[in-house]
Amino acid sequence: MSAFTGTGTLVRFVLRRDRIRLTVWVLALVGTVVATIPALNDMFSTDAQRQARAALMDTPTGIVFGGPGYGLDDYQLGPMIVNELTMSMLIALAVMSILHVVRHTRAEEESGRAELLRANVLGASAQMTAALVTVSLVNLLIGGLTTLVLVGNGLDAADSVAYGLGLALAGVSFGAIAAVCAQIVEHGRSAAGLAFLSIGALFMFRVVGDMAEDGGNALSWLSPFAWGQQTRVFDDLRWWPLTLYAALIVVLFALTYALARRRDLGAGLVASRPGPAGAGRLLGNTFALHLHQQRGAVLAWTAATFLFALSFGSLATEVEGMLEENPDLMAMVSDAAEDATEGFLGVMGGYVLMAASAYAAVSVLRTRTEETSGRAELTLSTAVGRVRWFGNALLVSVLSSALIVVMGGLGMGLSASAALGDSSWTWTMIGAALAQLPVALLFAALTALLVGAAPRLIPLVWAWLGYSLLASMFGDLLGLDEWLLNLSAFELLPKLPSEEFDAVPVAIALGAVLAVSAVALAGFRRRDLATV
Amino acid sequence: MPSTAIEVRGVDKYFGRFQALDKLDLTVHTGEVAGFLGPNGSGKSTTIRVLLGLLRADAGSVGLLGGDPWRDAVTLHRRLAYVPGDVTLWPNLTGGQAIDLLGRLRGGLDPARKKDLLARFELDPTKKARTYSKGNRQKVALVAALSSEAELLILDEPTSGLDPLMESVFTECVLEAKAQGRTVLLSSHILSEVEKLCDTVTIIRKGRSVESGTLDDLRHLTRSTVRATIDGDAGALEGVEGVHNLRTDGDTVTFDVDNIHMDAAMRTLTGLGIRSLVSNPPSLEELFMRHYGDELAALNGHGNGSTAA
Structure with a gap:
């Protein structure tokens, strides 16, 4: 044998x-190829349209989702498939x-x-x-x-x-x-x-x-x-x-x-080690429990966002050159941007916000997993009130998304400072990121609302998040109408530093976060716990 | 302290159109070990979740330790400990961490008792919960509950994953808890366990309590099995009130008799010249089968079809 x-x-x-x-x-995959080809042919039927599209593929967003940009000079069906698909x-x-x-x-x-x-x-x-x-x-x-x-x-x-x-x-x-x-x-x-x-x-x-x-x-x-x-x-x-x-x-x-x-069946090269025989002093309340459950994920998301921001921030100078060669393009990347660097950093700050928003929703959604797995039943059979348990979960989500936003802003600020030789960018970018934080908190609160009051509707959060991601990332490329674009959560607040800070929408967003959270907690207190 | 730890009266609970509880009654007196017996799907866990304030009763009244579990969940939960039927733990916490955490959330546990219970249940507290078997997860919840100071223990099929050795450890622990004056609600479909441990039993079927009382009460309501070797003709027993399933095999006669008609049956039997006599009280199993016998018959009738419960 x-x-x-x-x-x-x-x-x-x-x-x-x-x-x-x-x-x-x-x-699904072959079907995507089959369906994309006529779509590309329809959408970009003239040479002018194709070349305009090719110019967009040469922008940072285009490169993230496109590639190194071969064949953009003569953007026919073949190169289009290679770059778009x-x-x-x-x-x-x-x-x-x-x-x-x-x-x-x-x-x-x-x-x-x-x-x-x-x-x-x-x-x-x-x-x-x-x-x-x-x-x-x-x-x-x-x-x-x-x-x-x-x-x-x-x-x-x-x-x-x-x-x-x-x-x-x-x-x-x-x-x-x-x-x-x-x-x-x-x-x-x-x-x-x-x-x-x-x-x-x-x-x-x-x-x-x-x-x-x-x-x-x-x-x-x-x-x-x-x-x-x-x-x-x-x-x-x-x-x-x-x-x-x-x-x-x-x-x-x-x-x-x-x-x-080199290993036995069932064993890993890295064996699971025995853990502590008892809980540390800190693990004694539901806030600590939620945090303990999520710390790995929070660290991973924060580190990934920080590195992403660091790498993009360093491109700040190169982008300026790239965009200045092409004024039309610059207008499309950021209409409001007075200078290309600010516009670019604003767009990249948007990605940081997207990561924080997605994590905010994921984090609150863990309460639903706790509930359907039966762990919430065990926790809530102790002397822990529902509002406290659920509220602490929401708090962990809020703090984690704030951490992601701040670290994203810091990463972008540090590398932009280095690239542009101006250390004031660090604080500018942290401030810019924080100014958008209410959007991430809104996702936390909305997810909490649905978990607390209408668990069946949870997919709605994903639908809005998905739509907002697509609209804000590809809306310009797809030529989306203004009002459709504005339905994106990421267009709710001004994008600093290229746009001016405006306290009114920020205050409205924060008010909405508080109100929605309150309804979420009330809802969770009143409903039956899901049973296994 | 009220003399009734649990007082459930006429509780209904619906999940959509499905009625899980149907005018359910359940009484548990302080200091007793109460058995809560029924097959899977009969509503035991639903009742317990109503008692814990995790589900709200649609009708009826629920009293727990003198309070309303829906309204006063947190205060009441300080005084009770719960072991779910299917324990799920946090995969990345060790068993020891989970025990301490649950203890602290409940308001403290006795470290000496915890150590003792870990040893008796042979549980390694340093393993991550994701590596635990069902039985070990159950042990974690049991150790956490039993090492608390709770005056009421609510245990939902706590031995379903334990091996026989651990079951006997569990039995000892429940008896100790009783000796300490704690009240125990023990839901189970294992009859011998309930018979061994419980002072009172409530049998539930399709969300409705069908029988409740002390084991003696229940036995009184039902039949004993009598087997005797006799000299005379067993035919004399035919027609005696309360005698059922009369069978003869040579000089041995076997029959069931309603306990209230035991006296008449014995008088007749004595007249037939008894050489040996064995009388067995009804086991809980028989009590149980009386309430679920038709389901079993339906099951057998339809091969291995679905159960009605």
């Missing part, structure tokens, strides 16, 4: 078990591949099902191999179908193959990263978390690298997110960047097997 005995059977089993899940992923496809492939690999490796071990299987005639590496084989198959299928769709739309065959192959290999690389993570930690959730964190960092490498230099710098080349577009597909095709994927995949697969050989 070799280490791989039974792999074939397991591959069929995985495909059988996930036939619906994988079919949905394939249909690639990042969403890669992110979706990353999510799919990570979840798939973790689900069939670490999560299986954790549940004990792996033990059941391994007790049979099954090689030690069979499950890992089956997970890697199936994730590769699915990615290649999606890549292959994408190629067919592109060829079917009359695009060059060689370029189409390169594009599809690039997507597929990137997906397999993400799966391989997840496989390594699954060896390191003991729990499926932690493995997926570690993989998402690594891939998030790789995404940021590409963003920062691509933004620092046209076509990307060395930092971009560290990221598998970059290599596909670095083939200059539909522009000036070169195949060799794809070999980087092959090399990465071989290295990661080898690493996975090497790590797997």
